[in-house]
Amino acid sequence: MDAASIQTVRAFNRLVGERIGALNDEFLGRRRPMGESRVLWEVGPDGVEVRTLRVRLGLDSGYMTRVLQSLQKHRLIKLEPDREDRRVRFVRLTRLGRAERQELDRRSDAVAWSFLEPLSPQQRTRLVSEMTELERLLGASLVTIAVEKPTTPDARWCIQQYFAELNARFEGGFDSARSISADSSELVAPAGALLIARLRGRPVGCGALKFHHRAPAELKRMWVVPGARGLGLGRRLLLELERLARRNGAGAVRLETNRALKEAVALYRSAGYREVKAFNDEPYAHHWFAKRLATSPPVPPPSRGIRRGR
Amino acid sequence: MDAASIQTVRAFNRLVGERIGALNDEFLGRRRPMGESRVLWEVGPDGVEVRTLRVRLGLDSGYMTRVLQSLQKHRLIKLEPDREDRRVRFVRLTRLGRAERQELDRRSDAVAWSFLEPLSPQQRTRLVSEMTELERLLGASLVTIAVEKPTTPDARWCIQQYFAELNARFEGGFDSARSISADSSELVAPAGALLIARLRGRPVGCGALKFHHRAPAELKRMWVVPGARGLGLGRRLLLELERLARRNGAGAVRLETNRALKEAVALYRSAGYREVKAFNDEPYAHHWFAKRLATSPPVPPPSRGIRRGR
């Protein structure tokens, strides 16, 4: 990459880092410590488990406890034991807390407005479209992919979204009961595995494998959240799944898919999958693909440049 | 402005603020406290006076002293009394300090690279071009406009640039001696005023007024640095000048300009200036404009964006 690009990125980092940091501190952190504001915000209107909060904000449990205690002392939140698991605590906003959160909301709006306000209408439109795209591009490098149990709420959410999308896109809809199964018990070791992709803690995609002794692993449940498409995340998931299959002794991967899922079909083809004859009787499938896995990892092909109109 | 735009800007602020903040801390702040790194960086290869450093970084003098002492203890800087004014101290990097600064430079590059690295070549190009544009657009809201004496170095620089541009653009060049004057003594109260626009400390434009008792104020020296054009800065300067004229009792503003300055002519027209007959004998002018000022401000005064003290 050329030096000029690096310099551009550096200049941008400096300007934007300073500007946003300063504004956030000034507007959002005035009334109370930033840590408390962040927590207050993250609790959200419906409440949340403390452990979730901790993971999302990446805070130490001791620190978190104290932040919550302080918020509670100010009557902004209520802490109650979780119904299902009495080790965990559930945080809820009080009426006062909701008001305070709304205030934070207004301030966030004001910060955003301070970016837009000095610009002409055309420039505003421009700014917004560029931020949208940049956010996508920057987000791409923050995605993490990890094995996760299919029973976690996030995993369930991904699978649900996946089913909902199939149902919307397949002609005649989709009913998971009629499809070949890949339920929770089949997607944990040693029978299989589920990968969840996350962007800043939030699930943005998934992909699963079912292992078969001395037979190709089966690829299932490939899905990427609509807002994160076009960033090569599908390909990253696919590569990660292949690595996992290889580590679990599979010499090949195979999968079936529906013709409505055009991007997926294109992805499989470009990732080296060859169309093969139907190897199962999945009623929703139109295409069956297979790929032999190299013993040593193959060089990743260049990611496709996805164009979007602005 | 619609809510969706505000939401986009907010989402962007959140992602970018966190991402850049985190990376900067991680990469640049590892070896020593961020404050020290910032100072080390700001000293630069040629050294600098402590007071300049303090103003630039906006630090308390006591704090600054301690930061410098710590850097000195680590043999990264040398402190010596200033030659001309023995109250002030002059900071210089030692050999070790220069090496450390280079290291910071490398890390900054690495941070920038970490943005580019996960992207495809097309996406990289896209990222860079969007950052460039976004930096311009965000910069616009950081511009501050204030009255300044025409004798300051920055004011002089602006006027010089203005003359140089006229000389380049007018057919047959421009010689300020042949033009109607508006020199330093005429551009300070009560005879007149000079406005300087600044972006993060650097001058990016100017505009001046000459007041005449019971007669229209004269607009002079409107200029915007080429890199900041197209951001509506000219219009902001113009509005600011009109406010100033009104505050000084002028009921109207008038000005003359050269046909080579097409953007300026367009700006005056679109800001409500009507072309009038020549009211003076400026040899370089082709157009004379005038605008009556409303008694109550017709447009809400442009805000200066929100500033923070670093």
Add this chain to the structure above:
DNA sequence: ACGATTCTCTGACTAGAGTCAGAGAATTGG
């Protein structure tokens, strides 16, 4: 010349944002 101002330095203090090592309760896995 001399009072006001500027610049640096010192000491004393604060708040925010954590980290770390346990301890005690509840739940899970085998």
Add this chain to the structure above:
DNA sequence: CCAATTCTCTGACTCTAGTCAGAGAATCGT
């Protein structure tokens, strides 16, 4: 059922990034 693990809480620390008041030296303005 029991051991391991998970989750929250407490107490005791740390580090960074300041702020504030005042003192002493040098310089400036008149």
